Amino acid sequence: MNEYIQQVIDWIEANLKEEFSLEDLASYMGYSPYYCSFKFHQATGISIRRYILLRRLYLSTEDLANNRKIIDIAFDYGYSSQEAYSRAFKTVFGVSPREFQLNQMPIQSFAKLNIRQGEDGWRMNISRETEVEKLRNRKQELFEKDVLNILNGQIMYEEFKNKKLMGESDYAPFNEAMCVNPTTAPIFNQQFIETRAAGHRETIENYRNKVIEPLHHLLKKNYNYIVLWFGEDMFCQMNLLTVLAYLEQSQYKGKVFYNSFREDEFKVSQTELTLGNYYSVYEEVLVHQRKPTNELLPVMYQAIELFLEMKREDNIVVKYISKNKHLPKSELLKQLFNVFPTLGYGDTQYIELIDKTVK
Structure with a gap:
């Protein structure tokens, strides 16, 4: 299943700047749109459209840092207007694209998901x-x-x-x-x-x-x-x-x-x-x-959104655990580290959630 989801992710990444079509993705994968959507959410904890939204907005911050015109960035990433792009950007990062461009503030990264990540997890690639x-x-x-x-x-x-x-x-x-x-x-x-x-x-x-x-x-x-x-x-x-x-x-x-x-x-x-x-x-x-x-700084604004989400009884991690409770605890733990890197939880926090959810 991980290999299948990685193929979905690779296709999405190759078409990030194109108008998204679930039907085109489903046709490429050879499954129904519902199956593609359901399996993606089960494996990643978020919807395909949410993944695309976050990836596009994150990648657009590099264009903003390079002082490209905001209206050009908006159209590049599939927004109908600069206003629509700015609304989406502020919802995710807590500041407008212009504020980010002027102040170059730190943000929480949303890198391409890699479901095939190795046994040893993330590794530092710069000393x-x-x-x-x-x-x-x-x-x-x-x-x-x-x-x-x-x-x-x-x-x-x-x-x-x-x-x-x-x-x-x-x-x-x-x-x-x-x-x-x-x-x-x-x-x-x-x-x-x-x-x-x-x-x-x-x-x-x-x-x-x-x-x-x-x-x-x-x-x-x-x-x-x-x-x-x-x-x-x-x-x-x-x-x-x-x-x-x-x-x-x-x-x-x-x-x-x-x-x-x-x-x-x-x-x-x-x-x-x-x-x-x-x-x-x-x-x-x-x-x-x-x-x-x-x-606040965008990176802290984003983290607070996640913190408040995790205070809900039906938070994104609990939902993910519920959908994947058939997995052995060791495998489920590894998947949680892969899927939710922006949480930063350690073994202790995840094991407590697994034990509470899988009864």
Whole structure:
């Protein structure tokens, strides 16, 4: 079945800029339109038309970055007008094409799906050292002693610290998964620690040792610069939102840089952030699970949409698991990693959903 779905994806990709016809796809595949549509949704978790929409809009961001005329881009990707393209773009990314073009903001990638992905999953195809060296050439001041690098997770932290990738600067890991379990309005205080520990079924002591103690540089020292290294998936973005909210809560006055990257390729997009609205967004989204009222970077806007979707009992992952519960757990787990890379979930989150859904 995976081979069949990959053929469907390959045909769609070859015809992305053409007017889509489910009948033409079905004729090419030799099956009925209903069968093609049903099997695609079962294997990927989204409809064919949704896949095409997201791929076209994602690819159009490269044209915007190259300063092509928006109306030409709209017609290239099958929109009847610039207005129709702009509406679709803002719905997905939270900003207009013009705003994106002017500010070159980081977005969450929507790469071509590869159902035939290998056993070992995604692999970095660019070394971290090479990409970090490019950053050094652009901003040497971020490699000095008055800089704190906050990295998403212990593994990334250990690599950066042991290799001193960011020169003489300090390092701290954020070992959390803020996309799951309740949280509190105050961040990193006793109430926060107790709430998060309970959600993770950890003792307070273990939680302190795993999450709070490694952040001692952030909690105890002052820095002129803080550099945040978080991927563009939903898991990382909710962690990023929490750290940004804490910086506002603690009235941090220095400069903040966000280094965004995709997990399958370590190509860094660096953006200087202005603090001011992240704490209110944190309260709206993570505490109260509501849509934010402030404009955000597209990558965070997209992640919040996914976060709120995952709070529904019939979310996209639960539906996918229900349709594929005949698979062995190990195979289903592998498929979930392949199909939902933008979530960034780990084994723990997926296994909990599988056990809850497959009864």
